[in-house]
Amino acid sequence: MLGYISKRVAQMALLFVVFLTLLFLLLQAQPGDFASQFLDPRIPAANQELIRQRLGLDQGMWGQYWTYITNFFTGDLGTSFMRYPKTVWAVIVERIPRTMFLFTMATMLSYWMGFLSGKMLAWRRGGKLEYGITLGGVFLYTVFYPWFALMMIWLWAATLEIVPINQFLTPDFWLDSPFSATSVFTAMIWSSVLVVGGLLVVQTVAGRMKEYRTQVLLRRTGRVLVFGIFVWYWASSSMRPFAADITHHAVLPVVTLAFIAFAGVMLITRGSMLETLREDYILTARAKGVPDRIIRDKHAARNALLPVVTSFILGLAFIIGGGLVTETVFSWPGMGELLLTAVTSNDIPTAIGTLALIGALALIAHIVVDIVYLFLDPRIRVQG
Amino acid sequence: MTTTREKAGETGRVKPGESLIEVNHLTMDYKTKEGRVSAVSDVTFHLKAGDSLGLVGESGCGKTSVALTLLRLQASNAEITGGEILLGGVNLLDLSEEEMRLHRWSDISMVFQGAMNAWNPVYRIGEQIREALDLHWPVKLTHEQSRERIAELFELVGLPPEAMDRYPHEFSGGMRQRATIAMALSCNPQLIIADEPTTALDVIVQDQILKELKKVQAELGMSIIYISHDIAVIAEVTDHMGVMYAGKIVEYGGTDEIFATPRHPYAWLLLSSTPSITGPRRKLAPLVGEPPNLMKPPSGCRFHPRCPFATDQCAAEEPAMEDLGGGHLVACWNHEKVPVGLSETPKEDL
Ligand SMILES: Nc1ncnc2c1ncn2[C@@H]1O[C@H](COP(=O)(O)OP(=O)(O)OP(=O)(O)O)[C@@H](O)[C@H]1O
Numbered sequence: 001m002l003g004y005i006s007k008r009v010a011q012m013a014l015l016f017v018v019f020l021t022l023l024f025l026l027l028q029a030q031p032g033d034f035a036s037q038f039l040d041p042r043i044p045a046a047n048q049e050l051i052r053q054r055l056g057l058d059q060g061m062w063g064q065y066w067t068y069i070t071n072f073f074t075g076d077l078g079t080s081f082m083r084y085p086k087t088v089w090a091v092i093v094e095r096i097p098r099t100m101f102l103f104t105m106a107t108m109l110s111y112w113m114g115f116l117s118g119k120m121l122a123w124r125r126g127g128k129l130e131y132g133i134t135l136g137g138v139f140l141y142t143v144f145y146p147w148f149a150l151m152m153i154w155l156w157a158a159t160l161e162i163v164p165i166n167q168f169l170t171p172d173f174w175l176d177s178p179f180s181a182t183s184v185f186t187a188m189i190w191s192s193v194l195v196v197g198g199l200l201v202v203q204t205v206a207g208r209m210k211e212y213r214t215q216v217l218l219r220r221t222g223r224v225l226v227f228g229i230f231v232w233y234w235a236s237s238s239m240r241p242f243a244a245d246i247t248h249h250a251v252l253p254v255v256t257l258a259f260i261a262f263a264g265v266m267l268i269t270r271g272s273m274l275e276t277l278r279e280d281y282i283l284t285a286r287a288k289g290v291p292d293r294i295i296r297d298k299h300a301a302r303n304a305l306l307p308v309v310t311s312f313i314l315g316l317a318f319i320i321g322g323g324l325v326t327e328t329v330f331s332w333p334g335m336g337e338l339l340l341t342a343v344t345s346n347d348i349p350t351a352i353g354t355l356a357l358i359g360a361l362a363l364i365a366h367i368v369v370d371i372v373y374l375f376l377d378p379r380i381r382v383q384g
Numbered sequence: 385m386t387t388t389r390e391k392a393g394e395t396g397r398v399k400p401g402e403s404l405i406e407v408n409h410l411t412m413d414y415k416t417k418e419g420r421v422s423a424v425s426d427v428t429f430h431l432k433a434g435d436s437l438g439l440v441g442e443s444g445c446g447k448t449s450v451a452l453t454l455l456r457l458q459a460s461n462a463e464i465t466g467g468e469i470l471l472g473g474v475n476l477l478d479l480s481e482e483e484m485r486l487h488r489w490s491d492i493s494m495v496f497q498g499a500m501n502a503w504n505p506v507y508r509i510g511e512q513i514r515e516a517l518d519l520h521w522p523v524k525l526t527h528e529q530s531r532e533r534i535a536e537l538f539e540l541v542g543l544p545p546e547a548m549d550r551y552p553h554e555f556s557g558g559m560r561q562r563a564t565i566a567m568a569l570s571c572n573p574q575l576i577i578a579d580e581p582t583t584a585l586d587v588i589v590q591d592q593i594l595k596e597l598k599k600v601q602a603e604l605g606m607s608i609i610y611i612s613h614d615i616a617v618i619a620e621v622t623d624h625m626g627v628m629y630a631g632k633i634v635e636y637g638g639t640d641e642i643f644a645t646p647r648h649p650y651a652w653l654l655l656s657s658t659p660s661i662t663g664p665r666r667k668l669a670p671l672v673g674e675p676p677n678l679m680k681p682p683s684g685c686r687f688h689p690r691c692p693f694a695t696d697q698c699a700a701e702e703p704a705m706e707d708l709g710g711g712h713l714v715a716c717w718n719h720e721k722v723p724v725g726l727s728e729t730p731k732e733d734l
């Protein structure tokens with residue numbers, strides 16, 4: 001199993017280098033070298049040459065490539081043009097958690113909702129309700145996303161005024177805040193990560209128990225404990241009103257992105273569940289006198305989950321693209337928004353750094369899903 | 385948990401020799417877009433506790449449909465239009481879904497056709513057997529007790545007990561089949577339905593598993609309904625047998641008797657076309673043609689388009705079951721014409 005995981009990690013690292021190389025070649029494919037695009041032609045030729053030297057553009061393609069790759073792995077992404085003299089890394093580091101937050105929350109929400117509803121749709125097959133929801137799912141799945149996002153803003157923020165319009169926070173409120181937005185946000189992220197990790201630990205430990213009753217007991221107390229600590233932490237923290245402000249701003253982008261991804265998950269789950277319900281082992285379970293609800297959740301849904309998890313990898317590009325649009329439409333200052341402004345303002349180092357990190361995040365998500373799959377499907381566990 | 389068995393066992397355990405299951409005039413159709421498929425038609429058979437019954441017939445004659453209906457697991461497009469299934473005197477067709485659920489596996493268990501895929505791939509074999517024990521064992525077993533029980537079952541069917549911690553994909557086909565039998569035995573059911581339990585296996589494993597099944601059945605005193613298209617297999621494991629054709633039982637009686645003197649032309653041809661390993665070499669009599677489309681079953685006797693003894697009456701009127709004495713029943717207008725013994729050249733006999 002460890003062998004399998006390390007093999008996957010090595011593959012992903014290799015893929016990342018390939019990705020970086022492609023980015024580099026893309027840059028090389030531009031006409032002229034990239035200094036010529038923004039260097040003022042009135043600068044004397046000798047000085048232009050000097051600037052080229054300082055940028056390393058005189059090194060030839062392979063030399064440049066080598067510098068590019070080594071700089072990358074030593075964490076030197078260069079200097080941002082538009083936020084000079086900040087380094088690209090400093091600009092990005094601020095943005096990563098925000099994008100991760102949006103992405104992770106929307107993904108978890110959409111998979112959770114999508115799986116539950118897809119499961120129910122397959123189970124209650126044939127009703128009017130099932131037909132209606134499936135139709136709605138197909139609509140959401142095919143809708144033009146930017147339009148949908150704008151409609152969400154129009155409805156919830158502009159018309160009903162339940163949530164604020166755009167932005168990451170309410171600037172006035174933070175004027176004399178003792179905390180920086182980044183530190184509050186980091187605390188929020190860590191506490192969420194700890195909750196998820198805690199729940200996973202509880203689940204695994206409980207699964208190891210022999211008696212069913214102990215399992216249930218352990219799972220329940222574990223969950224209460226984990227959530228209890230989370231609530232207690234935030235209730236007693238002086239960051240609470242600021243975290244609430246960020247959360248308030250986050251709701252709409254997260255929900256909108258989740259909705260779009262949700263439809264796909266629901267449709268895939270429905271199909272996968274319908275297929276699973278036709279399997280022989282479902283008939284065996286029924287013959288054994290297993291109650292319907294347990295057949296649905298323990299026997300059918302557990303197997304129907306596998307293709308859904310696989311679909312996550314395939315849908316990754318979709319979610320990243322959706323994230324980009326979401327960040328732009330909601331002015332959510334994450335990596336997607338950064339990439340867009342970097343590209344439109346010709347800030348090439350930032351654009352490349354952002355692209356590379358989005359790629360890295362996608363690959364990491366890929367590995368995480370691989371590992372999850374490993375736990376879900378015993379047939380893979382052995383091959384590794 | 386403890387109440388499960390009490391509720392399920394309303395009928396209690398039927399004593400050996402007493403009537404366990406009585407299927408009377410069971411009729412079931414499948415509703416399809418093209419029309420109704422008459423898959424089970426007026427099927428009647430009785431089985432005493434401790435006895436074994438074979439159902440034999442070509443593919444598509446409704447054997448699996450009968451078996452699934454006994455557990456009320458027939459496909460969702462199936463409609464039972466008549467008849468009754470009495471288990472210890474209780475009509476299973478009258479029970480609520482929840483009552484029926486309690487009878488499943490505790491009273492009637494089943495080894496499915498294609499039992500290869502009968503295991504859920506994501507749970508260990510032992511866990512899946514334990515699920516049945518947790519549902520139906522009269523008292524709640526501790527983890528150790530159920531492991532003991534599973535080990536005992538594994539030994540019974542010739543599997544190493546430590547294999548219970550493996551996943552289905554780690555089992556060979558034969559092992560999976562044995563484990564399926566172990567699971568069917570797990571809750572001491574009164575009746576096991578074995579639907580072609582060995583067809584997917586090679587002949588040697590098939591033979592081992594048959595012997596195992598027979599031994600276990602004798603030891604534990606359960607009844608068994610054994611379904612196969614292979615009449616030789618039926619001969620090996622059962623005391624009584626029913627020959628099914630196109631959704632009907634056309635001949636019914638003691639297995640030995642039917643083997644010695646088949647009275648229905650279909651049974652006679654079926655037997656003649658089976659190569660005998662032990663008996664004298666004989667030419668195979670032809671069973672020509674295909675079983676009918678059950679959407680439009682032939683009029684009169686459903687066998688008449690293929691029957692070498694058919695007369696005009698056969699196409700017009702359906703023959704009723706006739707008792708030839710000693711519980712040997714046959715539904716054929718011309719059963720006297722069927723030669724005694726298996727003919728080498730049946731055409732000369734016509
Ligand atoms: N759900 C269904 N809907 C419509 N027709 C069905 C359905 N299930 C079975 N049938 C048809 O009913 C008839 C009897 O099928 P059944 O599976 O009971 O036969 P069988 O004797 O078990 O055959 P085999 O030896 O191939 O297993 C067949 O003609 C089959 O095509």
Ligand code: SF4
Pocket residue numbers: 648649650685686687688689691692693694695698703715716717718719
């Ligand atoms: S009733 Fe007629 S057609 Fe049917 S089996 Fe007997 S002889 Fe053949």
Ligand SMILES: [Mg+2]
Pocket residue numbers: 447448449497579
């Ligand atoms: Mg069958």
